[in-house]
Amino acid sequence: MTKQIQLIKLYCAVCQHYNSTIVRNMQRLSNNFCPKFTDEECITIYLFGISEQKYTVKAIYEFIEDYYAEWFPDMPTYQNFNRRICNLADAFRQIAELLLSKQEITYDDMTYMIDSMPIVVANEKRSEDAKTAGEMCNKGYCGSKKMYYYGVKLHALVKKQEHALPKLSLAWISPASEHDLSEAKHNLDNCRNMDVFGDKAYGDIEWNRFMSEYNNVNLTTPVKLEKGQARLNSADKLYNSLLSSIRQPIESFFNWIQEKTKIQSASKVRSSNGLTAFVFARLAAISLF
Numbered sequence: 001m002t003k004q005i006q007l008i009k010l011y012c013a014v015c016q017h018y019n020s021t022i023v024r025n026m027q028r029l030s031n032n033f034c035p036k037f038t039d040e041e042c043i044t045i046y047l048f049g050i051s052e053q054k055y056t057v058k059a060i061y062e063f064i065e066d067y068y069a070e071w072f073p074d075m076p077t078y079q080n081f082n083r084r085i086c087n088l089a090d091a092f093r094q095i096a097e098l099l100l101s102k103q104e105i106t107y108d109d110m111t112y113m114i115d116s117m118p119i120v121v122a123n124e125k126r127s128e129d130a131k132t133a134g135e136m137c138n139k140g141y142c143g144s145k146k147m148y149y150y151g152v153k154l155h156a157l158v159k160k161q162e163h164a165l166p167k168l169s170l171a172w173i174s175p176a177s178e179h180d181l182s183e184a185k186h187n188l189d190n191c192r193n194m195d196v197f198g199d200k201a202y203g204d205i206e207w208n209r210f211m212s213e214y215n216n217v218n219l220t221t222p223v224k225l226e227k228g229q230a231r232l233n234s235a236d237k238l239y240n241s242l243l244s245s246i247r248q249p250i251e252s253f254f255n256w257i258q259e260k261t262k263i264q265s266a267s268k269v270r271s272s273n274g275l276t277a278f279v280f281a282r283l284a285a286i287s288l289f
Helices: 003-020 039-051 057-067 078-087 089-101 180-187 205-215 234-261 272-288
Strands: 111-122 138-142 147-159 167-175 194-197 217-220
Touching: 003 039, 003 089, 039 057, 039 078, 039 089, 039 272, 057 078, 078 272, 089 167, 089 272, 111 180, 111 234, 111 272, 147 180, 147 234, 147 272, 167 180, 167 272, 194 234, 205 217, 234 272
Parallel strands: 111 194, 194 217
Antiparallel strands: 111 147, 138 147, 147 167
């Protein structure tokens, strides 16, 4: 597929979703209700730029100006384009959800994995003083990367696929300091009839029993050390190793998203709306790869 055809298809898909669903929540209170440069064009450009691995709003703007200026004759200045991206934060959240819901679902294997990854607005050196998007962000610790950071967590529930990366089924963000277990309890209530594999953070006997009895969700987590126990026995080590291999695809999925979109590197973000657009536009754009 040529880039031009891909861009046309993306624009048509954005228009379809925008006009059928998103526009209801995008009413404007100004006289500029129908700007020449439309929301659909703005969304399309941002998603297309990410799919072309342009990682900042400025890089996307310059890429479109250089190669597709005649396609968007009413494109505003960079400052106004950046402002429009931030104003469309909720639209990017909705379009990511719509694109996820359009994925083909098969019921032959209902195996899922759950985990989180850091979205870094400020690194460890700047994490104490950072204040960007304070309504959403705070300082937290990422155990897998052994680092403190200021930002948010991206939580993901993905469905296993044979010989392919898993499919993203559910995603949300939380402040960096929020525990994965509390976030899962708040967001998995509507899940039904599945086997979910998580890391030790999701090990809660009472909640796991509740999910199994009432939602038919079987949540499997590694064996933890008991109080006073120095090391696991051989059987528990083997069990944990097996679970780790089952969960490996979600790590590959996170690595793939980072490689394609640089979703973990949000240091250029300057507002809560900008951060929301940054994250969910990238989740929407992964359908283009």
